[in-house]
Amino acid sequence: MLQMKLCGDLILREKCSPVSDITPAILNTMDEMVKMMHEQNGVGLAAPQVGITQRFLVMMDPETNVVYRMINPEIVFKSDETCVMEEGCLSVLGPDGLPVYSNVRRPESVDVKWTDENGKEMSARMSGVPARIVQHETDHLDGVLFIDYLSGVKREMLMRKVNRGHK
């Protein structure tokens, strides 16, 4: 059983190491992460969120319901054009145990390269919602959370809610 790591857990701040070998354990973990993501109505989950500091993640494009399992994902291009979208995270919960949301500005589209669950090299240009999700999830692999993009006051207000939730 995987356990969700919550904001405040230092494992979420670690830089994850590349996967050198796609083991059955990693594939099983990704399957469990997909299950967990669906159960919690999320659209993405990165390995450190379940306590594993390796570079892999799962995500779903909510428009097509396509699920991606990405190993060693890398964003190789970010558009100059940016947009604001509301983000939440399964590791950043409020007092009701549900994610807290905040607007974040990020590049509108990105090019992503990754290795899929069969060891195949993949790449895609993503824009809009999937671009947003893949940026949020790859950030997790570098120990970055969406709250890091918020201005001081906004972040403080959000963290007050989050911290109360964890007591």
Ligand SMILES: [Zn+2]
């Ligand atoms: Zn997250």
